Amino acid sequence: MKLWDFFHPPERNEIAKWANKSRLTPRERGQLNQKLDMLERLGFEVAHELDFLDGPILHHKHIYKLVIHAGRMLRPLLCRGPFDNTGEMTLLCGAFEKDGGYEPDGAPGQADENWSRLKKMGQEWRVHHERF
Amino acid sequence: MSDFKRRLAREFAESEEYRESYAEHFANDYITAQIKLNRKGRNLNQSQLGELIESNQGRVSLYEDKDYTRWNIGTLRKIAARLGCWLKISIESYGALLDQAEHFSAPDLLRPAFENDPVIRRWLNAGEEANPDPFAASRRIITEWLNRDTEDAGPLCDWLQGLDLPGYSGDSEEFQWILWSLESAPEAERLRSILTNRLALMIGDWHVDVRPIGWRPGVLVKNVFLLAANLAMPLILQEPVDGAYRREADYRTEHGTSRLDATSLSALRLAMEHNQADDRWSGVWLEMILHGKHSVFPGTRYTGMEGLLGLKPGLDDSAYWDRLAQAIRMVEQEMHAEQRVGPGKIPDAIEQLKQLIQTVFDYWKSAAAAIRLLRAALSVGWLQEAGAAWACSVTARQWEEIIKAAPAPLGVGQVESALFAGLDYYSEWIRPPAGPQQEEQLDSTRNVRD
Numbered sequence: 099m100k101l102w103d104f105f106h107p108p109e110r111n112e113i114a115k116w117a118n119k120s121r122l123t124p125r126e127r128g129q130l131n132q133k134l135d136m137l138e139r140l141g142f143e144v145a146h147e148l149d150f151l152d153g154p155i156l157h158h159k160h161i162y163k164l165v166i167h168a169g170r171m172l173r174p175l176l177c178r179g180p181f182d183n184t185g186e187m188t189l190l191c192g193a194f195e196k197d198g199g200y201e202p203d204g205a206p207g208q209a210d211e212n213w214s215r216l217k218k219m220g221q222e223w224r225v226h227h228e229r230f
Numbered sequence: 231m232s233d234f235k236r237r238l239a240r241e242f243a244e245s246e247e248y249r250e251s252y253a254e255h256f257a258n259d260y261i262t263a264q265i266k267l268n269r270k271g272r273n274l275n276q277s278q279l280g281e282l283i284e285s286n287q288g289r290v291s292l293y294e295d296k297d298y299t300r301w302n303i304g305t306l307r308k309i310a311a312r313l314g315c316w317l318k319i320s321i322e323s324y325g326a327l328l329d330q331a332e333h334f335s336a337p338d339l340l341r342p343a344f345e346n347d348p349v350i351r352r353w354l355n356a357g358e359e360a361n362p363d364p365f366a367a368s369r370r371i372i373t374e375w376l377n378r379d380t381e382d383a384g385p386l387c388d389w390l391q392g393l394d395l396p397g398y399s400g401d402s403e404e405f406q407w408i409l410w411s412l413e414s415a416p417e418a419e420r421l422r423s424i425l426t427n428r429l430a431l432m433i434g435d436w437h438v439d440v441r442p443i444g445w446r447p448g449v450l451v452k453n454v455f456l457l458a459a460n461l462a463m464p465l466i467l468q469e470p471v472d473g474a475y476r477r478e479a480d481y482r483t484e485h486g487t488s489r490l491d492a493t494s495l496s497a498l499r500l501a502m503e504h505n506q507a508d509d510r511w512s513g514v515w516l517e518m519i520l521h522g523k524h525s526v527f528p529g530t531r532y533t534g535m536e537g538l539l540g541l542k543p544g545l546d547d548s549a550y551w552d553r554l555a556q557a558i559r560m561v562e563q564e565m566h567a568e569q570r571v572g573p574g575k576i577p578d579a580i581e582q583l584k585q586l587i588q589t590v591f592d593y594w595k596s597a598a599a600a601i602r603l604l605r606a607a608l609s610v611g612w613l614q615e616a617g618a619a620w621a622c623s624v625t626a627r628q629w630e631e632i633i634k635a636a637p638a639p640l641g642v643g644q645v646e647s648a649l650f651a652g653l654d655y656y657s658e659w660i661r662p663p664a665g666p667q668q669e670e671q672l673d674s675t676r677n678v679r680d
Binding site: 184 | 234237238241244245247248249250251252255256259262263266267294295296297331332333334335336440441445447485487489
């Protein structure tokens, strides 16, 4: 299973940008990378079956969240595919969950919008996942 | 070396906090996933497992929650015992974590219950009289499926993953068990032919290499191609296998990586090698022979040679032998162009050519092959190194007398001359160069004589 990051041409990797902006601690990075390594190996179906992935998120039928309980509630939002549903997943938007809501506010909507853009614009709008 | 492990090792070296966090969450995910998968594998729901461990559904749900961290060894031991297993508690190195993280997969987390443990069964049966026909049960279900008019390939997918295959204990490859089971079936040839057609559908129409079904997709894909290789029915299988090869090559061109793992790629190459009705893959084999590697497949010059050997093999087909001789000539020319030819140069050019020629002799296991190859070599024009490699390979197999006695389609003189020239060139090749000391000695001897 291949992992991709949503990319805003010409040079903005949205996921790497979120990670940098969030100033992840080594502990959070360790936890995030471990989850994503596992996701890559298990594949979407098994990871979902084992509840490592939650979703689809209400009103956002393509968007799933990776649930990570660290000091902060990390919630990278991702989708299956979207170009090859059996062999890839794409991280669409970085987020945290706080007090029952998302930070940034409206993160699932943003992820949905990125999904539509990616579908419309094609492969140019994503890059191989950059480790945290 | 694995890129993943190298990258992870670097991250581990960055900070203690990082590696401890990674390890802690890996261990948590490992145990929760293991409980859930093994429970489901035994068709137990959370309530049933809860009852078995004298607890309840809510507690089991908690134990299967990836964020639960307050493990109790007694409870884990009880869960393991009720699943027919034992609990291993072990302190591990970070080096071991690299390996475990790389191979984290659902099949690796499954454990058989004691009653179904193949290792236990094997040891219990050791020394007892062997089952007169270990394939009887699997033969019955496979034959029944093949005789049924169905398009459901589900059973074959399961068998090729080692599931529901009676008697199968994991000692051999899954596809092999299926073929062994069919060997003594009535109308075995007809059944093999049906199996081949269904396999062709799986590869050609359903693209099982892209969309494998089941819990062990890697094992399935590998076994699909190994089965295709062993059925070896080029007229039925070449087209679908070619489709799988093209899909993989296109994927690689587009993404720069392989979709299949190395084992499945080797199996696909083997399926191609054994299913060549026409020469569409000769470019693949020549690329391997010439460069010692291929853009899609793992392999060496010798695997490339094996591919070429499998291309419509015929002892009396001169085009076939010309192709082989031409390939060896290309390698030799490449070595010269790269200035890798000369006594003492490493790797030794003649040794490498010998190995290529021995691959041919290994395949044919007959001195007639040496004569056919020589005839083709004379026609395409080998250089001295390949000639020497040929002569050495012939003498290594002690075929000199046989080929001299039965030289057709060549003359005795041609065979003898090729042998003599090759061995003569080789003896010069391996003679140690005269060093300054030896030259001095020669000079002093000369002086004494003078």
